[in-house]
Amino acid sequence: MPLDPVAALMLDEAGAVEGRVLVVDDAGGALTRAAADAGAEVLTWCDDLRQMSEVPPEHRILALPRGWVPDLVLWRLPRAVSAVEHYAEHLAPRVAPGARIIAGGRIKHMTPAQNTALARQFTEVSASLGRQKSRVLRASAPRPRPPRWPQRRYLREIGLTVIAHGSVFATNRLDDGTRLLVRTLARVAGEPDAAASRGVALDLGSGxxxxxxWLAQRNWATQAIDVTASAVASTRLTARANGVQVATRRGDGLTGVAAESVDLLVSNPPFHVGGAKDSTPTLRMIEQAGPVLRPGGELWLVFNAHLPYLPLLRKHVGITTIEAQDRHYLVTRSLKDPG
Ligand SMILES: C[S@@+](CC[C@H](N)C(=O)[O-])C[C@H]1O[C@@H](n2cnc3c(N)ncnc32)[C@H](O)[C@@H]1O
Structure with missing residues (x-):
């Protein structure tokens, strides 16, 4: 498979690909394959389960093995500065003193603030020239500083403490769509610390x-699924910080969720895959929602009003009403036929 421009530039900038090479967030698996073909000892870690599934299985890791110290890191740079900071905090204490970090991205997704975030953890940071709309940041000479992530925040307006890693959607802030969904759900989700269990709730794309x-506080038996490891870890931290139980799992959509097992499915669904706008995962989630809901179960979604989800919700789940709307978002409630 030909290399995309970012991967090709990264490999040119890396020079000799030898020794222990750690590949991070290898969309498509091309960097892993190229480094292995060059004869390096390659291990690959991806936050996103879908990216990990594209990496040849023998190179996949869930965490760096003890004592395995990379000489070279090939890293697809995330867009958010908080994510760059979070990754740099993990890399700096784990690489060899002479290691080189080669972080590549599309120029349109890169900002000088990413260099600053790297420079907190590495003494030497420089940028390559641009080529085919791509650029590489090089970092070396690690100087690990105390991590800033995960970060905690008390969200007074919804009475919840949130703890998030830097690579998670909205980090520890309340997204506008999520705010509208919570306010609207409050009409039906019950009071905090309700005595009786309300049934099974599932937060898909839990961030x-x-x-x-918030649902677990209201005594829903709550499950949470997200496709990224950092979101699953953040969800666990948030649940613990609020003293509630949430069963978390890294998963792609609703794959593996038992049929007719969920009473209340909620989601602020993804509108990006990597850097690009893409509704495909959400369309798949809507298709999968009907079968996992119990008869009479409900799907609550918040999404940008221009997205064409309403007819699909009616087709794949059932009667769908708009429960709230503001300048940007719709909150919808879809009812599975009670049978
Ligand atoms: C818009 S964010 C919402 C996060 C959180 N629920 C909130 O309201 O702040 C969407 C989340 O869906 C996750 N996601 C994207 N694709 C997914 C998939 N195929 N399966 C599960 N989760 C996915 C993303 O990692 C992200 O955390």
Whole structure:
């Protein structure tokens, strides 16, 4: 498979690919394959389960093995500065003193603030020239500083503490869409610390875990699924910080969720895959929602009003009403036929 421009530039900038090479967030698996073909000892870690599944299995890791110290890191740079900071905090204490970090991205997704975030953890940081709309940041000479992530925040307006890693959607803030969904759900989700269990709720794409922890506070038996490891870890931290139980899992959509097992499915669904706008995962989630809901179960979604989800919700779940709307978002409630 030909290399995309970012990967090609990264490999040119890396020079000799030898010794122990750690590949991070290897969309498509091309960097892993190229480094292995060059004869390096390659291990690959991806936050996103879908990216990990594209990496040849023998190179996949869930964490760096003890004593395995990379000489070279090939890293697809995330867009958010908080994510760059979070990754740099993990890399700096784990690489060899002479290690080189080669972080590549599309120029349109890069800002000088990413260099600053790297420079907190590495003494030497420089940028390559641009080529085919791509650029590489080089970092070396690690100087690990105390990590800033995960970060905690008390969200007074919804009475919840959120703890999030830097690579998670909205980090520890309350996204506008999530705020509208919580306010609207409050009409039906019950009071905090309700005595009787309300049934099974599932937060799909849980991010920092705001929705999951909020539902668990209201005595829903709550599950949370997200496709990234950092979101699952953040959801666990948020649940613990609020003293509630949430069963978390890294998963792609609703794959593996038992049929007719969920009473209340909620989501502020993804509108990006990597850097690009893409509704495909959400369309799949809507298709999968009907079968996992119990008869009479409900799907609550918040999404940008221009997205064409309403007819699909009616087709794949059932009667769908708009429960709230503001300048940007719709909150919808879809009812599975009670049978
Ligand atoms: C818009 S964010 C919402 C996060 C959180 N629920 C909130 O309201 O702040 C969407 C989340 O969906 C996750 N996601 C994206 N694709 C997914 C998939 N196929 N399966 C599960 N989760 C996914 C993302 O990692 C992200 O955390």
């Amino acid at each position: 920092s875990g705001i929705l999951a922890a």
